[in-house]
Amino acid sequence: MNHSIARFFLHFHPKKVRVEAIRFDRTFGLGGIAALLFVILFITGMLLRFAYIPSAAEAYDSIVHLQEEVLFGSLLRNLHYWSAMLLVVVAFLHLVRVFYSQSIFEKRRKNWIYGLVLLFLVLSANFTGYLLPWDQLSFWAVTIMTNMLTYIPLVGNGLADIVRGGEVVNENTLLRFYHFHTGLMPFLMIFFMSVHFWLVRKSGGVALPAGTDKKMTDVNPHLVYKEIVVALILLLVIFLFSVFVDAPLLEKAKPLVSPNPSRAPWYFMGFQELLMHVHPTFGSFIIPLLVLVFFISIPFINYSEIKKGEWFYSSTGKQMTIFSALFAVLYTFVFVVFSDTVLDLSNRLSEWPSVLSTGLLASLIYVIPAALFIVYLKRKKQACRMEIIIAIVTFILAAYITMMLTGSFLRGEGMQLIFLI
Numbered sequence: 001m002n003h004s005i006a007r008f009f010l011h012f013h014p015k016k017v018r019v020e021a022i023r024f025d026r027t028f029g030l031g032g033i034a035a036l037l038f039v040i041l042f043i044t045g046m047l048l049r050f051a052y053i054p055s056a057a058e059a060y061d062s063i064v065h066l067q068e069e070v071l072f073g074s075l076l077r078n079l080h081y082w083s084a085m086l087l088v089v090v091a092f093l094h095l096v097r098v099f100y101s102q103s104i105f106e107k108r109r110k111n112w113i114y115g116l117v118l119l120f121l122v123l124s125a126n127f128t129g130y131l132l133p134w135d136q137l138s139f140w141a142v143t144i145m146t147n148m149l150t151y152i153p154l155v156g157n158g159l160a161d162i163v164r165g166g167e168v169v170n171e172n173t174l175l176r177f178y179h180f181h182t183g184l185m186p187f188l189m190i191f192f193m194s195v196h197f198w199l200v201r202k203s204g205g206v207a208l209p210a211g212t213d214k215k216m217t218d219v220n221p222h223l224v225y226k227e228i229v230v231a232l233i234l235l236l237v238i239f240l241f242s243v244f245v246d247a248p249l250l251e252k253a254k255p256l257v258s259p260n261p262s263r264a265p266w267y268f269m270g271f272q273e274l275l276m277h278v279h280p281t282f283g284s285f286i287i288p289l290l291v292l293v294f295f296i297s298i299p300f301i302n303y304s305e306i307k308k309g310e311w312f313y314s315s316t317g318k319q320m321t322i323f324s325a326l327f328a329v330l331y332t333f334v335f336v337v338f339s340d341t342v343l344d345l346s347n348r349l350s351e352w353p354s355v356l357s358t359g360l361l362a363s364l365i366y367v368i369p370a371a372l373f374i375v376y377l378k379r380k381k382q383a384c385r386m387e388i389i390i391a392i393v394t395f396i397l398a399a400y401i402t403m404m405l406t407g408s409f410l411r412g413e414g415m416q417l418i419f420l421i
């Protein structure tokens, strides 16, 4: 029996791999860690279903009951919660790894797209699960996020109504989210993960730079042992963390009393912060759409040379990454403070339609200096197209993280910046 289980797992790998491909710094094990987190989530999620009642009247009490009355109930909930949060971080870091290690071109570009779909699914699964405890935190986070959908031109209201099952977050929303979270999402994730793994095999495994030593080694035991060590460390860390740190649970949801401030889930805080500075049509639709189209198109752009598996492409690429990240963090922070204190476009240009003043103009005020900086970097470093793309991606990622951290930690009551109150 054990032998056949082992054989089943070995099917995920070829019999032999190149020695260089299993060096830890090729992948940091991030794809495998994401897969293991999914397995933990699946098992703990199935067990949670025995205790959870998906109704607005009973959901919260069922969670309290699980935590207080059921043996290891708290541990079970914590394991599920912290694994879910970690999966968001790990999937993001895995995206960062495949991008900067130039592993998304030619045969691998399909997997970049499947990866983006997986990231969307990870976030959707996380978000639909967020509502289920039906406490003040989850209720208002979902209210904020579903309201953002309404700003999508033409279809926004209809879409938000479909997601919520009505005009506000209510019993229907809870039931919908429950079925998405425990049915559709896991199913789609298993499907897309299977295709993702199959494409990794089909494209010849992990991307390695041209000229890398071609020496081969047996997957079993050389790669399998490494995977077991990483898996055991991960399990130990998650287990210990879940023993000592409880998943948050505030008081039961009060649909008429919003907490101050009401925040989106942490991974969407960047969008909530962005909405404080630009018109919602831009913040929740046009800008995210442009970024998405750009990310999808990266492997399909024409480059003079592709350096598969080469971290940061070149030493210029590495320098562009560092400068762009530093600039994005500083500049975004300065923009946030400037926009909160001085800009005030809605009053200054009150006769303009707001979609032009706080929408187009505010976006341009942010984007133009950033674009000029990238042009300056390009000239100074005589960068090629790939190095410029690296600088732009770095800028976007660093800017989003800065907005996310600002929204999460530097805003207090009334979403005011705490150091300006």
Ligand code: HEM
Pocket (backbone or CB within 6 Å): 027, 029, 030, 031, 032, 034, 035, 038, 091, 092, 094, 095, 098, 103, 104, 108, 111, 112, 113, 114, 115, 116, 117, 118, 119, 122, 193, 196, 200, 205, 206, 207
């Ligand atoms: C649930 C989420 C995900 C899981 C379980 C997963 C799993 C994996 C695994 C096991 C690998 C083999 C190499 C490694 O471990 O790094 C891999 C490779 C890859 N993944 Fe993912 N992945 C996920 C999400 C993503 C995301 C968000 C992206 C990017 C948008 C992505 C893009 C890729 C690409 C391009 C490769 C090929 C890399 C290479 O050949 O070196 N994946 N993934």
